[in-house]
Amino acid sequence: MNDGKKFETEAIRTQLERSQFLEHSSPLYLTSSFVFADAEDMRASFAEEKDRNVYSRYSNPNTSELIEKICKMEGAEDGFAFSSGMAAVFSTFAALLQSGDHIVSARSVFGATHGLLTKHFPKWGITTSYFNINELETIPELITPTTKILYAETPTNPGVDVLDLEVLGKIAKRHNLLLIIDNCFATPYLQQPIKFGSDLVIHSGTKLMDGQGRVLAGITVGSKVLIDKIYRFSRITGPSLSPFNAWVLSKSLETLAVRVDRHCDNALKLAEFLEDHPKVNWVKYPFLKSHPQYEVAKKQMKAGGCVVAFEVRGGLEAGQKFFNSIKMLSLSANLGDSRSIVTHPASTTHNKLSAEDKATVGITDGTVRISVGLENIDDIIADIEQALG
Ligand SMILES: *Cc1c(COP(=O)(O)O)cnc(C)c1O
Numbered sequence: 001m002n003d004g005k006k007f008e009t010e011a012i013r014t015q016l017e018r019s020q021f022l023e024h025s026s027p028l029y030l031t032s033s034f035v036f037a038d039a040e041d042m043r044a045s046f047a048e049e050k051d052r053n054v055y056s057r058y059s060n061p062n063t064s065e066l067i068e069k070i071c072k073m074e075g076a077e078d079g080f081a082f083s084s085g086m087a088a089v090f091s092t093f094a095a096l097l098q099s100g101d102h103i104v105s106a107r108s109v110f111g112a113t114h115g116l117l118t119k120h121f122p123k124w125g126i127t128t129s130y131f132n133i134n135e136l137e138t139i140p141e142l143i144t145p146t147t148k149i150l151y152a153e154t155p156t157n158p159g160v161d162v163l164d165l166e167v168l169g170k171i172a173k174r175h176n177l178l179l180i181i182d183n184c185f186a187t188p189y190l191q192q193p194i195k196f197g198s199d200l201v202i203h204s205g206t207k208l209m210d211g212q213g214r215v216l217a218g219i220t221v222g223s224k225v226l227i228d229k230i231y232r233f234s235r236i237t238g239p240s241l242s243p244f245n246a247w248v249l250s251k252s253l254e255t256l257a258v259r260v261d262r263h264c265d266n267a268l269k270l271a272e273f274l275e276d277h278p279k280v281n282w283v284k285y286p287f288l289k290s291h292p293q294y295e296v297a298k299k300q301m302k303a304g305g306c307v308v309a310f311e312v313r314g315g316l317e318a319g320q321k322f323f324n325s326i327k328m329l330s331l332s333a334n335l336g337d338s339r340s341i342v343t344h345p346a347s348t349t350h351n352k353l354s355a356e357d358k359a360t361v362g363i364t365d366g367t368v369r370i371s372v373g374l375e376n377i378d379d380i381i382a383d384i385e386q387a388l389g
Helices: 007-013 039-046 061-074 085-096 111-124 136-142 165-174 224-237 243-254 256-275 294-300 315-325 355-360 377-388
Strands: 078-082 102-106 127-131 147-153 178-182 200-204 218-222 280-284 307-312 341-343 367-371
Touching: 007 061, 007 243, 007 256, 061 078, 061 218, 061 243, 078 085, 078 224, 085 111, 085 147, 085 178, 085 200, 085 218, 085 224, 102 111, 111 127, 127 136, 136 165, 147 165, 165 178, 165 294, 218 224, 243 256, 256 280, 256 307, 256 377, 307 315, 315 367, 315 377
Parallel strands: 102 127, 102 147, 147 178, 178 200
Antiparallel strands: 078 218, 200 218, 280 307, 307 367, 341 367
């Protein structure tokens, strides 16, 4: 935190200046544009001689409040808020890269990010090489004179593998690369990548940040110089977050710490239950001692997050039977919601991956991903137990 107050306090007390009505909770500024006193005021505002709102594609009080709050949470200088997590991912890369540039990325990235890197960026001459998440030592071999960005997510989706942020930070520094981390699975409450040398941090606000499955949002935060480039690109291309969604999300963040604490408690209890279950082949959760990167998770995270991955014994057929037997949990592709969600990555979120890519990121036909919600843990476990039976 910049000014010394604790995380929970900043999440609640970072707030717009009160208007003439002395409201307690920040109002919603649903306005596309802002007015000027006279011709000189307008000229100076457009010339950026004044720090003020001009047009909501550039900035708006509600998005500014949200950005300031997340910057404090992540320990960042500045940020820009986007209409979705993918708008943040795309705009961040597009603003910073030129034709001919190269990205080195973890192979286990969000499905749409994988599509962006492999199907769309090559059209503009931007290429990507992947490293396997358990082979960070191979990263330097992939770096070329045109490499600009080192990119990763941790914990990963859906395998909940953990990458050592300190190691990534050192590699990026040694090779003069920008380190960009998608911190969506952890949230700034559990992990702050900037502390480990990340230059920029990206979030999908759609997940735990909103936490109630209502709005799409994205944000990129980091150094002022880099954010300024992203801002210049974005104020022209228009991926900005709407004031309404920013207002919803800023309210959601007031309860982020208490929600994420409960998500993590519930997820750990579910992971421990599954670890002892005879119909389960393996369970992965960052704060289970059996997790391959348990020590790294302990070093860089406050708790394990809301996602548990496991494999139902008996392959595809058993997996489908498990799915069709679920009664309460939602069968959906989202995560980080107050409602617990079951997903089958092989046939849904990751169905565009080749069989080989699925194998390298640890997705088998029987892999199940649970986003553990805020219902009573006894009811969550009861539903999964009856479905396994
Ligand atoms: C969901 C997600 C995104 C994309 O966010 P949207 O808000 O759905 O566009 C990016 N990265 C990760 C890790 C995600 O889980």
